[in-house]
Amino acid sequence: MIANKRLPPPEKAAITLGFMRLTDSAPLIIAKEHGHFARYGLDVTLVREVSWANLRDKLVVGDLDAAHLLSPLPMMASLGAGGVRASLLTGLSLSLNGNALALAGTLWRQLGLADGGYPDALAAARALKRYLGREPGRLVTLATVHAFSTHSVQLRMWLRAAGIDPDRDVRIIVLPPEQMCDSLAQGIIDGFCVGEPWSSLAVRQGIGVVVASGYDIWNNAPEKVLGVTEAWHHRHPATHLRLRLALMAACRELADPGLEAARILSAPAYLDLPVKVLLPSLTGEFTCASGQPPVALADFQVFHRYQAGFPWRSHARRLLAEGCAMLGKVLPEDLAAALVQRCYRPELYREAAGHLGIPCPGCDVKEDNRHDRPWLLEPGIELGADRILGERAD
């Protein structure tokens, strides 16, 4: 397939991409292993990083050309919240969903939730609310992997759905994903909201019970994006376009991922974890509690369908608002709009979609919390359900 003859030549062909040790780095790894980057004339080196802070800093400095980033990070880095201030942007979302909220087995038993069957996210949050009322002296500590992550956003949504104040009634801390299971087992934390495979690992070890998937809390939330600096994008528009096209091809291949993708991801240079731990989130055959049969969650993690690659500005606005709420702040409306305009670039997605001849949304924003099931935005453009737990439906 030499469809790329019409494409402008890349300004830079040898590039370095950073990723974190999570199953949703799959588009980068598959694009490399299955030759999608090469087909677009790019010679890509993948580098595994140990922290989002490092990933962001190396991107800012230019050690990395592009990176697998948490969806709120382009806005929060542009604000300079927590670390270096740098203008980051995305023209391609890499995945939707993929997180799970697990509670320690000990806490779960005290909540008196029904055993067996798929968990009811709202019932679990309400049970926690009652428990906090019964045990006023008990400080419940919950962990996420980064302050400005969908994990934090979903955890806070889940708590608020039951009237729990995420800033006052519980304590939310940040821990590296690798430390989650250990901290849960030691009783340092009472639960966590994290990307896969870490919840599956807690379930396999019998120390945690999944009470909600990220999807249950916010249907089809934007999870990771392809992040670059604004300056890099201006210097390398053609390389950036090729990068998006190669990753879109990988995401299409990941429409229905299975054993083969898990085998590739499990390699020592990538996730370095057993295939059986990686499979649940890829296939959606997810086990919520030790000893229970897996349930089929078709949309547990989405790489391709529902226009998963489209960077919705309405998503960016919500992520920004939640990030500012964590800082205890409200951004003036005009500032928030301008920031989102710079950081989330749907026109870059449309440029790539145009080259591939595939349909994509003509609008930059959509209203969430309107649809219980997949729906047609326009003929040929199917979007996923978009419910948000505990948020009033208009």
Add this chain to the structure above:
Amino acid sequence: MPPVGAGLAAEAGTALRVMLVDDSPERAVMVEECLWAAGFEVVLVIPSAAGLLFQIEKSRPDVVLMELESPDRDVLESLAIVNHHNPTPVLMFTQEGDPDYIRQAVSAGISTYLMGGINPAQVRPVIDVAIAQFRVFQALRDELHSTRVQLEERKLIEQAKGLLMAHKNIGEDEAHRLLTKLAMDANQRLPVVAKTVLATLSHQGKRKD
């Protein structure tokens, strides 16, 4: 030569309290010596561990120094973000890091310190940069906070004016004058008076129903 750590610490009249996070005990000893020599007080040295956050809350350091390639970096950054923690500046160091990267990182405003040939004289400027950068961020937070307060106050005033207009059947300008007069008479700020007006008038409104 006076102890270099006296720079920023001189403001408070005491040495800056540093917490060191390092999973290599040999390196930690070296770095700790260097910090003492530079005039800093090293309050705690711990390996990266899950109990890190709790240790920070307990010993309340002025600055945390940690290895660049530690997965705990995100944890430490969250300290500067999340409300209920005590905001603490964090500084990274590296032993094997690529010198070019470090140079670029420093010029991009990322506080990093190359701990190759240990020289206490180099420690202070880097810690000063980290603290200055941290203060800039804190200032941004305060700025955002005051914006929010202003917005809330403006909303209160608008609501009070609206109620006055409806109750007294007067125009917006007159409602504004009335509110200003009330504030001057009571020697209170406009938003405070607006709040009182809102409480009083909406209470009256309920009684009428």
